[in-house]
Amino acid sequence: MSENESKDHIEQAVANLQREVMAMRQILMLLLAQHARHSAEANALGSLKDLLDEVYSSDAVEEEIRGEIDRIIEDANTLVKTVKGGSH
Numbered sequence: 001m002s003e004n005e006s007k008d009h010i011e012q013a014v015a016n017l018q019r020e021v022m023a024m025r026q027i028l029m030l031l032l033a034q035h036a037r038h039s040a041e042a043n044a045l046g047s048l049k050d051l052l053d054e055v056y057s058s059d060a061v062e063e064e065i066r067g068e069i070d071r072i073i074e075d076a077n078t079l080v081k082t083v084k085g086g087s088h
Contacts, residue, residue, distance in 0.1 A: 025072060032076035037083060045077045 001009075036044040049070065056066045 029072050029076045029079065032073060033079040033083070036076065036080045045073050045080070049073060 032045060032048070041047060052066060052069060056062045
């Protein structure tokens with residue numbers, strides 16, 4: 001295998017991984033939105049963020065991960081608001 005072929009394989013693997021991560025993020029967002037939409041708790045996603053405050057420390061890597069989780073929760077919250085707003 002030539003160097004160019006090897007580079008192409010690596011680039012394809014990275015592109016495939018990026019698509020997979022994006023798909024998993026969307027699935028997670030939809031599951032969170034579905035949970036919040038059908039939850040008896042008024043602010044189900046807010047409670048999840050409170051739990052994050054309790055679980056995550058101030059480690060730099062955990063803070064980055066926490067930021068990503070917060071963005072996913074916010075995306076799910078926006079989706080719920082859009083769906084609930086459109087169903088009235």
